[in-house]
Amino acid sequence: MLLLVLAGCLFDRATYERRLNELTDHDGDGFAYEDDCDDQNAELSPDTEELCDGVDQDCDGEIDDGFAGRAETCDGTDEDCNGVIDDEPVDGTTWYGDADGDGHGLASVVTTACLQPTAYAAAGDDCDDANGAKYPGGTEVPYDGIDQDCSGGDLADVDGDGADAEAAGGDDCNDADAEIYPSAAETWEDGFVDNDCVGGNEGVREEYSATWLGQTDTGQFGYRLGALADLDGDGREEFWSSPLFDPRFGTWGGSVYVLHSDAAADLSDAGQVTPDIERTFLGVSGDVGPDVDGNGALDVVFGGDGHDGGRGAAWILDGASLAAAGTVALPGPARAWVFGEEPSSYLAHELAVLPDFSGDGGAILAVTLPYHSGAMGAEQGEFLLFDWAAEGALGPDAASGGAEGYYAGSQFGLGVRAAPDVDGDGLNDYLVQFAAGDLVVVLPGGLAEPSIPGDAITRVTGTGAGESAACDLVGDVDADGEPDMACNAVGGTSLFVNITAQSLLTVDDRSLWIDAGAATMRSAVNLSDRDGDARAETFVTATDGGGGENIGGILSGALADRGGTINLEDLALLAVPDPADARFGYTAAFVAANTEHGAFLLIGGPSDHADGEDRGAVARLSIPE
Structure with missing residues (x-):
């Protein structure tokens, strides 16, 4: 108020x-x-x-x-009130100028922003911001002089072996393989490859020793051997080898072991075929043929040329009975038994299964009697042909064909081999060897009783009465589409090409001589084409050289095709056994496929004494690629 x-x-x-x-x-x-x-x-x-x-x-x-002056932060507001939201924020991201749009900017062009500005990138590592094809992680094109991936230079060493490619001015002859570069070591495993880029391989000596050892003194395991097939379907080929002088079944009874080829094993765990009497020399020969009974296992045949006083015999067995370890005592389960009747004619000294002999799909078994005496005289020799599907006891009278030698002392039938179609008639052919004089004849398939030498597709003769050689067809070493032939003898091996071009050849017509000095050439094994040049390689072996040494080597198709004379020890790929006096190379065989080891060689050394006197051994040797 x-x-x-x-x-x-x-x-x-x-x-x-x-x-x-x-x-x-x-x-x-x-x-x-x-x-x-x-x-x-x-x-x-x-x-x-x-x-x-x-x-x-x-x-x-x-x-x-x-x-x-207030600090701007990435919060969507204009803290410094300059009219721009989130400009130059203190918590922003650093961005780098990316003029070429390749996702990589220059470290020298920098801005800070909350969100990626146009023409900027998160990485500031570009080496050329004017070229969108050049940035870290870019696809480098070798040898073009451009650093697409910003690594500091062009890619000149693709395989990373430290040597620049020839295409980039370096001296690496294969920039796709890190094992190939100047000064790299040449190795047996890839022996057909020029590892050190000098234009060839300078020579590799691969040492090897026993894989399987014989069980009995003086048995000489490895005296004979051969590849069989995958008898039990487990992806591993079996092979057979014989201690030809195996004394356990009577004097020189012999025997045959059947083994998996992928791993060494004690022979006591292997399947074994044993003879019924002494002096059979069981395992002097062997081969594999078609499955007759249809159980899925190929059938096999083994010969014993000393059986019954040299009359000789061969037994055809179901392969399924040999796939598992255990003893098969002959004649036991043999489906067929081929027997000789002439004493000391040595039937089955060699034998071979000739597939699709007449073009009807049926196979023929060829067995030889090189010491058969006929109208021409002693040791005239002959071979007999039997139906592969036959059963029971088959004497000479059951033969479906055959032929005798045409001079005394020829020992015709010292060897027999199946061959592909040499003469181009659509039928598989075969070859039969002599001991002296003539060396070999190639005979046409389908002809049950050929005349010798008249029906021969090709006949090779020696230059002297005492000359002999063991001949075999090898691969196509000269890339002409036809198989070629190698004849092994004391002192060297003769290689013949174009064997169908003329019906009569002498050793002087050979295209190549492999000089082995004092040694005896034993094997010439076709390895097929290993180096991709369409020419087959050949593994050759020699034993009993001047110092008792043995040696093997791979003859490349390229070298064989040059012709002339080469020394065995000059082959680029040599296989040298340990011990030197085991006679490794006396026999050899090629196993083409195995689930664990691929292709490899089996080499017999019947005098190997690692476990006892002349017990023998078999070695496995990888095949170079």
Whole structure:
């Protein structure tokens, strides 16, 4: 009442109301009208924090003052009130100028932003921001002089062996293989490869020793051997080998072991075929042929040329009976038994299964009697042909064909081998060897009783009456599409090519002579083409050298095709046995396929004495690629 009285006394009503308005806090923000810049808005007062919004919240007369220099952060607001949101944020990401759009920028062109700006990249590692094909991780094109991946230079060493490729001015002859570079070691395992880039392999000597050891003194395990087939379907080929002089079954009874070719084993765990009488020389010959009974296992045949006073015999067995360890005592389960009737003619000294002999799918068994005496005189020799599917006892009268030698002392039938179609008539052919004079004839398939030598496709003769050689067809060493022939003899091996071009050849017609010095060449095994040049390689062996040493080697198709004369010890790939006097190489065979080891060689050493006198051994040797 006093205020009203005083107001009435001191002011007029208009002044009173004005002062009352000025002293009143209309918006309730704690400031009267006269101290508030907008007493109708409680969000504007001297105590209100200034915002960057174009409004003077703190009533100091300045709009958006106090924000300059504030740190900008990536929060979607304009902290420094410069009109730009999130510019130069303190918590932003560093971006690098990427003019070429390859996702990699230059380290020297930098900005900081919350979001990736146009023409900028997260990585500042580009080596050329004017070329979108050049950036770290780019696809490098070798040898083009361009550093596509920004590694500091062009890719000149693709295989990473430390040697630049020839295409890049270096001296690496194969930049796709890290095992091939200048100064690399030549090895047996890849012996057909020029590891050190000198233009060829300079010679590798691979040493090997026994894998399977014979069990009996003087038995000479490894005297004969051969590849069979996968008899039990486990992906591993079996092979056979004989201790030809095995004394356990009577004097020189012999026997045959059937073994898996993939791993060494004690022979006591192997399957064994044993003879019924002494002096059988069981295992002097053997081969594998078609499955006659249809049980899925190929059938096999083994010969014993000393059986029954040298009359000789051969037994055809179901391969399934040999796949498992155990003893097969002859004649026992033999499906057929071929027997000779002439004493000391030595039937089955050699034998061979001739597949699809007449083009009707049927196989023929050829057995030889090299010491047969006929109208021409002693040791005229002959061979007989029998139906592979025949059963029971089969004497000479059961033969479906055959032929005799045509001069005394020829020992025709010293060897027999199946051959592919040599003469191009669509039938598989075969070859039969002599001991002296003539060396070999290649005979046509389908002809049951050929005339010798008239029906021979090819006949090879020696140059002297005492000359002899063991001949065999090898692969196509000259890439003419036809098999070639090697004849092993004392002192060396003769290689013949184009054997169908003329029907009569002498040793002087050979295309190549492998000089073995005083040693006797024993084996010439076709390895097929190992180095991809369409020419077959051949493994050759020699025993009984001047110092009793033995040696083997691989004759490349390229070297064989050059012709002339080469020394055995000059072959680039040599196989040298330990011990040297074990006669390793007396026999050899090629196993073409095995699930664990691929292709490899089996080499017989009948004089190996690691476990006893002349117990013999067989070695396994990998085949170079």
